[in-house]
Amino acid sequence: MILKGPTTLLTALALLSPATLGAQAAQPKRPNIVILLADDWGFSDVGAFGGEIATPNIDALAAKGVRFSNFHVAGSCSPTRAMLQTGVINHRAGLGNMPETIPPEHLGKPGYETHLNNRVVTIAQQLRAVGYRTYLSGKWHLGHTPNTLPTARGYDHALALAQSGADNFEDKPNLLIYDKTEWTEDGKPAKLPKRFYSSTLIVDKMIGYIDRGKASGKPFLASVNFIANHIPVQARDADIAAYAGRYNAGWTVLRNERRAAAIAKGVMPVGVPAVTMNTSGDWSKLSAQQQRQRAGAMAAYAGMGTAMDREIGRLIAHLKAIGAYDNTIFVFLSDNGAEATDPMNMGAFTRWNANQLYDQSIPQQGRPGSLTAQGAGFASASVSPLRGYKFTASEGGLRVPMIMAWPGNPAIKGGSVAAGFAHVTDMPLTLLMLAGVTPQQGSFSGRRVEPMIGVDLSPMLTGVASSVHSPDKPLGYELSGNAVLFKGDYKLVKNLPPYGDGRWRLYNITTDPGEAHNLSSSEPARFAAMQKDYAAFAKANKVLPMPEGYTAPDQIFENALRTLLIPRLLAMWPVGAALVMATAALIWWRRRRRRLPQGIATP
Template identity: 30%
Template sequence: MNRSPLAIALAFLCLPLVLSNGVHAADPPKPNVLLILADDLGFSDLGCYGGEINTPNLDSLAENGLRFTQFYNTARCWPTRGSLMTGYYAQQIRRDTVPGIPSGGNGVRPDWAVLVPRMLQEVGYRSYHTGKWHIDGMPLENGFDRSYYWKDQGRFFNPTKHWRDDVALPPVAKNSGFYATTAAADHAIDVLAEHARDHADQPFFHYLAFAAPHFPLQALPEDIAHYSDTYTIGWDAIRQQRWQKMRQMGLLDAVGVTELSRVERDLGPPYHFPDAFEKLGDGEINRPVPWKELTDSQKAFQSQKMAIHAAMIHRMDIEIGRVFEQIKSMGQWDNTIVMFLSDNGASAEIMVRDDGHDPNAPMGSAETYLCLGPGWSTACNTPFRRHKTWTHEGGCSTPLLVSWPNGIKAAGEFRNSPGHVIDVVPTLLDLSGASRPFRAPAAPGKSIVPAFEKETDLGHDELWWFHDGHKAIQVGKWKAVAPIAEPWELYDLSNDRDESNDLAVIHADKLNELVSRWEQRMAEHTELATQDLPAKVRSNVRSGVTSQNPVMKKAQDDARPKRSQVLLGGENKMIAGRHAFLMKPTAAADTDDGKPWIFYGPTLSRYPDQAESWMHQQFLDAGVAVAGIDVGEMYGSPLALPFFDALYDDMVAQGYSRRPALLGRSRGGLWVSSWALSHPDRVAAIGGIYPVYDYTTYPGAQRAATAYGKTPEELMAQQDQLNPVKRLGKLSEAKIPVLIIHGTNDQVVPIEQNSEALVAAYRENNAADLVQLIKADGQGHSFWEGFFHSQELVDFLIDQANAREGARLRK
């Protein structure tokens, strides 16, 4: 049709008026969203986060978008998914345990806790779900327009429980060619193609939730073959390789990671299922022991397990690439935000479920049921500590990749501000213009959209965790974390995000502040979670009534690392939030000042040990108790003294003497001498087995400085005020008797600078008669029996603890 020049001119004159009246054609199109969630993926598994696994499609997101270096989850699959889809902490919506009420994996959300598709629906989005669900309800009834829900995560090749659009599907036959990761991509591609055909005028939100690389480790043979030789060098070497690659990338330069976390060799799976090891055979091992200590058969078994884990991630990346190509073919790539993350860190779990494990079948096939285990999980979570379920960094810190060609121009950059899965919903609401239901309470998440343009603080006042009894809270640079039934730990994430240096004792006031804040949030979350519940249920919260699967509780209790102390008829207890012990005699002696006791140091997870049992039995037989409190490696720092005081007060409150004898073995010499110098009036005597009194000899100023809250230079300069060896004259002035046994060839704790220095201090104060040093000729810092079977030392401590006079046995 021909149009006259006048008509064309009038059309252009009208255009500004049309635009000013808000015609939608002039508004930028709302972005599409592809939200991809992996399952049990470790922090360093992807190539762009330091891993050796081939992940080019996900790496491309990092190259063309953003990598977040401090992004968190809830440390477990189902609470993360509840938080991811609602923007609330899982406890607030009853999707993780709230003591006293129905919650956790079977918890039902309050009506106001709608999932994000319901919110996006209001601004024109169509929403699609593919893969794992693990949220209460079904996908379509929660706002998704299409869904493939795969519930049977125990069978990657032949699931028996799956749904399409909330309608149950028949089981998949074995050997049918089905593989879950590929099937997920197939479904995503199908519904996206349908969207392009039938709903191209609407933006889409696609939630693609893979089960990979969650156990059982099952993968396609051709993918496993790709990694068959990669992991024969072992988990220690792979961990080092990943760490070096991270350092070359500069990945963690800005987030306080200066070294690898220590490998916790005694920490195994979070739950212990002994029958699994019978089914899996001798190749399985439930501790991250040094690779060189494994047998050849164990090395073969373990390296193949990691090859399967890598193959699962490799295949996931391939299938993600297919989905990317589908979006590009629709002409929607530039306006699609892709977010990739994991629900928790790599898993140390070992179990056998579902179809069981056939040890004669090819590893990684449908007939096998394998789990990654703690050796490889430690490597996959490089450089962090611990694993899935724990709230240490290894359990709750995982990758976040964000790409959006139309909206993110800062290609290849890192973002270091702390974020959390609770931030995903507010981000999507920010981008889409959607909002929460009017009745919904305030949510804790923050939009990460400001970080798309530049590095910025996302504005979290705190981040909070509680899962499986493990607790944590992060406020600014400080993170307090407490494993179940263990003391709180404290870390300065600005220089120790690998959680290697526990500052709980050194900064006790800061720890108390964070613990109080954690408890306040727990109370607030509980209140919100119970508002819509009947009064009877709410009363359970006040009464502390709670339910826990007894099988899982026992498995967790059995798996928990045990203190390896050797306590003769002893009891463990918590005093001032620290582990303490008391070995009580069957027939308690009595003095005019109360029951006699010995204050022992060092109390650590492995001390007292078996070498001291004969000695401790002599004390108990004589009616003398032995007690100690674990302050960690504090090396005589005055910051530990309040905890020693707490032990002392507890003992006195139980009727024990106000003047115990003190016994310090090795570093324990710093413990007992520092407390004696602080309270000479509370000390009956001091005994020692190759004791340290000079922190410059052991552990050295470099190691001891942090415990004192000083730099090494400050610690050296302030020895007159802080180093016990410089103040020993105060003990002689207080007339405190001392008996020590020490080897003359001790290279760890030299006798000259330690025990002989104490003797010299007594002599200088004319108190030589109060000190006795037994020299063990030619002995070093060892388990020589003479150190621990010294009758002179034992008799001395018994006599002094009993005040030498008037001691009698209470029958």
Template identity: 35%
Template sequence: MDIRKCAGALLVALTIAIGGCRNEDGDSPPNGDTEKDRTPNFITLVIDDMGFSDLGSYGGEIPTPNIDELAEDGVMLNNFYACATSTPTRGMLFTGKDHHTAGVGFMTSTTEKMEEVLQQEVLNQPNYESRLALDALPFPELLQQAGYHTMHTGKWDLGKETPEYYPSNRGFDVTRGTLLPGGGLHYSRPDGTLQAAQEGTFVNNGEVIEKFPKQFYSTEYYTDMAIEMLDERDTDKPFYLSLCYTAPHTPLHAPAEVTAKYLDVYAKGWDVIREERFERQKELGLWPEDAELPPLPDDVRSWDELSEEEQMISAKKMAIYAAMVDVLDENIGRLVSHLKDIGEYENTVIILFSDNGAGELYYGLGPDDEDNSYENLGNWNSRVTHGPEWSYAKNTPLHGNKGSLYDGGWHTPAIFHYPKAAVSGEISDRIVSVMDIAPTILEMAEIEYPDTYDGSPITPMAGISMADMFEGDLEYDPERSLTLELHIAHAVRLGDWKLVQPLPVTQLSDGDCDLPLHLYNLATDPFELEDIADEEPDIVEELKLLYDQYAEDNGVIQLPPCP
């Protein structure tokens, strides 16, 4: 599927209706019978740990026709940046600000070595609460106050300690099937009872769920909850639905009959899959025709180094992952079909993205009658991940994986879709941040961001509205800058320049404070292969100044052992 070739046929000359009329009290009116009276609905679809190249529209071999159709009829982003891990991304999504300002400057579920260095120094310090700070304004509250009906299902990951941190108290009218922590099993037991790792983690409107009516599978369940909430909503109001899937995050769980479709596909190994994905990406126009696939890191094995038995097991693990993406696409198609059935599709903005790059981290959510035999892989009581090699294939051709501030960690697929937009079927190279989603939604809903929250002054959102993309402004801005810090590592992108200080686990463990800075020109080196920091000292200094200002503005703590 060539998005660019489809663009001419799919281009629709429609005038965008961003926002609606206001009543005499200044509130948004309910959805009316005429187009001019209708304010847009909004849905954000957050996918968990999906790689840059997994979707068919981004070069993947996994059939994702429903998501691809959103890309064909919408705008597909080739320069979208989330954060390198899930909790900070969600803080940025819901506040439109940097994750430190949102209270999630630090992930508690990080490696043991990093915890030794970081946790005692920063945990529960301002900007490092590891949950959505109570003084951080979530944009759903503003939608709620303006007359929107707001709903959430799926992963929350922004506070589970007490109900005041639950989404039901952070701007959502209805929350159903909410997973409070950052990870979970995709299956319940066959009788619907919760496995040990799931107990106390799911809530409906703040009330703990103790048993499901039948065997739970996360992707289907969250979609069911979304459809139920849509059917039960106040239809006199426009709506916002936050649907945060946990697939395809590990552990690898999927229906056996879907997994079976992919066993032969991945028997060829990650080297071939990577090559095939890259060629399709070039055909789609994501990379220049003369671009060359970057080599894998030296510490990553080639497929031929595995024994036949190892290859068989590894191929099945990736087949399970593909099945998770397959089921995810099917359920997003089910949601879109339901929007059409209830007459809300044409008036709904859908924003879909992955919360970070692909990774293979798995923190062990068991055991519970654990059975990791080959025959049982993917079933409710298996607990496996797939290893770093497949993560590199899933992120083709980007450098790095989840947790890294190279592009493979936070440069993710994203699609903006609105049937009333003036453009469709386009690929945009415009630099876009997950922080831009909140101001985009608020502008389209004609809601102003306030100067105060709970009686105290607040700073403006750091994100920039992208509502004009729906009017056809897809141009690359060489002056746009994005800066990020996570666990001491940091990165700055200014146009084509990218400065990276990588995750310094080794240096920290050795007490070495001489942390490297790497500079890349993404115009000529999009896969971050050639460090030119020594050749461009002025650019390095310019980007370091941007980082220093960012750190000051967002309360970044300079962590030990480096002064």
């Protein structure tokens, strides 16, 4: 059932309104809102979605709320974050691409500012305008200048990381990409403790913000943005030890276990195909040392996830202690699918550089001073039973676990699953509606802004409707040349190399979420019509074609060389001058090579 019309919508909202909680109808108490955003978690990493990683606190939210099993985001972090903050498609919000993956030819073009532009307003700005306290802690990645940091975009207080990731134990960047970290607090450089753990620090800071403003009596928005489990994957020794030996059977076994568990938990249809990605490799063909290394990296990944869940539990316990838990709406989601990239598998230069900058020995994996990554094999298990990873437009890159809970609201059936299509642009509008705030639709504080495009998901929370998106309305998406057109149960998708061959394919992602059966030949009319829909989306949103031979991994490497390595070499004059010339030649050679015909594996 698809909900239509204002009457049924108002009925659903009445069930979910603060008045339902027993507050006076004349002046209902607005709910608090807590957004818990994980980084690079695959669809089945959460226990409630089929994972073996211990996530009891997230699972408890699922038991109190609704799991959305067909929820979609962008293929990488900042475009998702832009849409989550604004309810506007990433191209109109300024994140048509990320700073790390954008080709120089696109930088600064409309929609490609690589930061949240001034044509959009955030959920924080809209909630603050009606009296909310607004706080953010953790990863921002939507701008690093004073006018693009959280406190310039509606947040009262914010501890924010402007980059894609950082070390989890000390104030140190990912040295393969950045020269220094960009942590700020309230718009100024932050002073972090000498030693810390990122998930603990992020929750500590949020608890402090909430308590600081508690006496005001105003409701709050808490945007909690973890850097778990982004590279570098790191966890405390005890958390890593808890998974010792758990992954010795390899990723194929784990992928099959996850598939069965996801079906049993009701978040995947019975009989969903078990697809295998050709990037994951054959576990049995690895040497004993290689298996030990990969299993150890996955143990660190699982430990990092459990540590994040523990901090979520600590935040929830605090909200219970101060009497705020029942009237708080919780949202848990990941910003994209699992990360398959491994610096130790990206070519001789990157591997050499990682070994120079970090301790990459097997016993050190996941510990301070290491640069550990999950890798493609176990990432294929994290997204099981889906296909594709972070950066791709396949379901494994875009479909993520999402949970909404409002513990004190009896209208929500705890433990239920909403299987209808939903999208990250729906989230800000839904939260505003649940808070009793009229969402902006093209104007805010007297100025014209990009209107929100989302649909209210609240009827799916109550079970009034199984879906709220019209089967006839298309929704487009593009990032780094990987593109999608959603329409009803169907998805038109193409992935550029190295993730695909650049050809369009058609899938029914309701019955075939693993994208195993290409329908482009059997449904030619639908295939053609959806390509026209995508072309209209691309034109309306000024989507730029990618330069010939573009690949996201190559662009990350080239951008890092240009912005990080070359300045370092120039500082070594005159020896550095020769190295700069060599580096420029390497960039030129890589660009020339990527324009040459190469064999491409079909996804």
